Amino acid sequence: MLLAEKKPYHHGDLREALLNAAEQALAETPLEQVSLREIARRAGVSHAAPKHHFGSLGGLFAEVAARGFQRFNAEMIAASARIHDDAPEAHLRAAIRAYLRFAANNRPAYGLMFGKRAEMENSPALMAAGAEAWTRLENDAAKIVGTIRAPAAALMIWSCSHGLAMLILDASLPPHLNVDASIESIATMVIAGLKAEV
């Protein structure tokens, strides 16, 4: 025994530790080579331990994604609250900025949230969080184009934001384009496009 710390049999807060280890691993390693065992290793725990908290690797990933959605929704709401301009366009522009900032700052979670890995389908928490985000977007859109055209407008906003996020995160963006400037110009074009007759 000596002065060696006796590792307790129970971790204390393994669930949290595993989620952190997973996010860290995802930040350092491409998704497809992050393994359950590697995550367990990082948390200093046997490879079968995660099974008791999440049923499978997919379950763990689904949980990471769900947490991502919590942060996502919170940040989007906060960003909107910071805007004191009454014009709905200002809110929309802020939302697009916040969306892309989130994608950049939460790269691992973002990939899981919108990447649609087959193994983590059917997580009710995920579906709910996604639906909430969509509803909020439609409400914002309704303030600009009215209720009737809101669904189409929301789709437009989401498509552009998500598409741009993918291009930026994948580094598929042509190198001569500046990221921040691209975000601003896309936001401008999206807002202008929404006002078109459809």
Add this chain to the structure above:
Amino acid sequence: MLLAEKKPYHHGDLREALLNAAEQALAETPLEQVSLREIARRAGVSHAAPKHHFGSLGGLFAEVAARGFQRFNAEMIAASARIHDDAPEAHLRAAIRAYLRFAANNRPAYGLMFGKRAEMENSPALMAAGAEAWTRLENDAAKIVGTIRAPAAALMIWSCSHGLAMLILDASLPPHLNVDASIESIATMVIAGLKAEV
């Protein structure tokens, strides 16, 4: 021996057969559980055979993606050629339609082409095909907004198209939205947005 067909030791055109088997497998099974061995099994060949044609699973996927880009570029050019309207907006609308039709009809390849799996980086054929597509898009955009604003416009078009494609392919589209109508309305809004001052 009897009447049983003697299976020849050499397949004849295994390379092609493997690519087809891969696409078929990808169409039936989620990407992450398509294995090299499964593909070899479908082609009726030993599990190590693919190594001689593609070095690894990533190499095989890269080849599938490269083929996808060939079809993609061909279809985009053909779609543009079918439009006899001189208005550049008409060409752009046709291009957006063609893009999404390709995504829908080539689901497995599309995922590989734009999904950016880490294991198939650095395939020169892939990079070249992607760059070609991007250049063509910028040229189309230049006809609408001029050379200077063409890069930003191209980014807008690609983001919206790609984002919408992801939403449709992932079935993340809210169920109350019609796919074809969504494509048309997004195309309209994109074209309107391009004309905004930036």
Add this chain to the structure above:
DNA sequence: TCTCCTAAGTTGACAATGGAAACATCATAG
């Protein structure tokens, strides 16, 4: 025609993975 040579396939091995089962440890409700 005979002989190599090499591309194309095969077999067998390896370490790593996700998952299941059986077991160990502990915290705490009664």
Add this chain to the structure above:
DNA sequence: CTATGATGTTTCCATTGTCAACTTAGGAGA
């Protein structure tokens, strides 16, 4: 104080990607 359930561990299994060594066949050159 004890039983019970949650939390971890160990062991095992089928499957995977990759490698090395082997076999086969189809031609090119003598």
